[in-house]
Amino acid sequence: MAEQPDEKLVLASIHDVGPRFEREVDQLLDLMVRRLDGPRLAMLVVPDHWGEAPLAKAPAFRRRLRTWADQGVEMFVHGWFHKDLARHYGAAALKARHMTAGEGEFLGLDRAEAARRMAAGKTLIEDVTGRPAAGFIAPAWLYGPGAQAALDGSGFALAEDHWKVWTPGSNRVVARGPVITWASRSRPRQLSSLAVAAAARIALHRQKVVRIAVHPGDTGVPQLLRSIDRTLCTFAGRRRIGRYADLLGRCGV
Numbered sequence: 329m330a331e332q333p334d335e336k337l338v339l340a341s342i343h344d345v346g347p348r349f350e351r352e353v354d355q356l357l358d359l360m361v362r363r364l365d366g367p368r369l370a371m372l373v374v375p376d377h378w379g380e381a382p383l384a385k386a387p388a389f390r391r392r393l394r395t396w397a398d399q400g401v402e403m404f405v406h407g408w409f410h411k412d413l414a415r416h417y418g419a420a421a422l423k424a425r426h427m428t429a430g431e432g433e434f435l436g437l438d439r440a441e442a443a444r445r446m447a448a449g450k451t452l453i454e455d456v457t458g459r460p461a462a463g464f465i466a467p468a469w470l471y472g473p474g475a476q477a478a479l480d481g482s483g484f485a486l487a488e489d490h491w492k493v494w495t496p497g498s499n500r501v502v503a504r505g506p507v508i509t510w511a512s513r514s515r516p517r518q519l520s521s522l523a524v525a526a527a528a529r530i531a532l533h534r535q536k537v538v539r540i541a542v543h544p545g546d547t548g549v550p551q552l553l554r555s556i557d558r559t560l561c562t563f564a565g566r567r568r569i570g571r572y573a574d575l576l577g578r579c580g581v
Contacts, residue, residue, distance in 0.1 A: 340360055343542065356544070374409075377409065408433065450464070464482060485573075493575055503537035529558070
């Protein structure tokens with residue numbers, strides 16, 4: 329069925345996909361497939377998580393990625409290492425300290441290094457899946473000036489941060505609004521994300537596009553999994569389950 333211009337969408341994604349978190353990805357995928365009536369979601373693939381889980385040396389997992397892509401899962405490049413090794417100052421230091429735990433890989437890279445990692449990730453994911461990458465999403469949704477500049481010539485169709493989805497190069501915003509996600513690394517963050525998700529289930533129904541993002545760490549906290557399940561049910565029951573590619577044809581946000 330063709331999308332109507334004012335049709336409301338829900339987009340779901342699994343972050344940090346790679347051989348390091350295969351068991352957790354399977355658990356999240358099972359949950360999401362049940363609620364989304366099939367593998368109607370995106371996966372954000374990390375080529376070599378923290379330099380300890382290279383996709384290039386995991387042929388079995390590469391085959392699984394290709395199978396999922398063949399089933400319709402959209403594959404995004406999600407950094408290269410995911411780990412942030414840069415030294416930050418000013419506002420970037422605050423972001424690095426409070427918005428992630430050493431995971432904002434593209435926050436401090438210069439343009440040349442950001443472009444090199446983007447290109448390498450794009451080539452790898454496209455070779456693995458046999459189709460174009462859906463886009464690029466920086467780890468922790470954090471982009472420094474170098475990464476922003478590198479995106480313009482990256483060839484990616486889409487990019488995303490906490491607040492929007494846009495087309496690199498033209499910088500046309502194709503979706504606005506906060507992504508619903510959960511934090512598992514401390515009890516206060518867990519409680520905060522549970523509260524935010526509960527509020528979002530009430531507050532975001534007027535939003536044209538609702539994005540839901542889950543992470544491997546969520547699987548270790550039963551309360552988070554219940555909240556994820558409830559959030560998926562809430563939005564999937566009231567709007568069309570979409571694909572990020574659908575945003576490219578939308579007339580407005």
